[in-house]
Amino acid sequence: MNEPTVYIVDDDPDMRDSLGWLLETVGLRALAYASAEEFARDYREDGPACLVLDVRMPGWSGLDLFEDLRAEGSSMPVLFITAHADVPMAVRAMKSGAAEFLEKPFNGQVLLEKIQRALRESAARLERRAARECLRARFDSLTDKEREVLALVRAGMPNKEIAARLDLTPRAVEMRRSGMMRKLGADSLPELLRIALTFEETTDLVAPSERPEDAPGRAADAARNPRGDA
Template identity: 45%
Template structure:
């Protein structure tokens, strides 16, 4: 069975960890607490769903350094920064690095819970997008080089005659390639095929190549 999403709390203040754990569990969310960034890194494995509630100032690896570590290792977990009043500039830096929110101490319980719910929903959305991109990549791998060419041209708005002229083949051949592309990509419409191409950056790469 899939594990429920977890709110990971990283804060060196034990009283704060206990308080956050009680608050989060009071609304039936799963929570795990860690006294340091290192402890979190040793326990967490990529792929676990949830969000990260992260203090900025901690002994050893700081909250910002942990956030940079996660980014460098392509671990896409939504981060909420918890900060003291003097840490606001650091929190702004964290936001620019991708944090979804920062909460100042002392915080309002309901605002914090609202931010956590948003982060968990964002995590679900990001994971769905990752799955979709992986599926599209699998389908793309089934295309022949010529079918791939045709897909790029079609999704960039070129008509069959234009594609035929560019490739030096007949319009009927292009139609056949196009039909196989639609079948292999499991696209029910041109609009759906275009969305897949955008997700895979095919239209973008084609437009750049024409500049």
């Protein structure tokens, strides 16, 4: 994972310099921008990060930038800073998911603590995303036949019942199940079920055309392959 980055967007050059110096004192990488438009042109999600964002700026406001980032799917934590805080502005920012809303002048140590927490949250979120993508790749590697067996295993069927349901030999079911478990990195049935349950909301384990009740050609397939080999 790349080095954590703190982005600073503030039209006040003194504030940008002050925040940059503060972050450097604790060894944090900081990139500063004078406007929301400048940041938007340059920003690319690349490792753990958080954004220290001024609310009121000429042109595109901090709130506009923040809401645009959320609309694009960014989950980067945002800490708002402003010299002109008001209740409606704070409510709008927090309802949109802002991590913090601080009024200038603020305590530098308090800001650092909030930034460190935001970076930890960002790193944890990226790790969870990477784990989900890894699981998705594993599920995508399953064949349709393996997905079919997995769906029945998740339904609580033993191998003999699965074999009867799919017109297969028990040996064929064992082979599909073994391949499925190897690809998913499962060493046991409980581990297999845990992986499947973890991913069930984001992965369609069985394509509709492969469900036993939706497969009109299964009898013909069985006639061509009476032994039910995988």
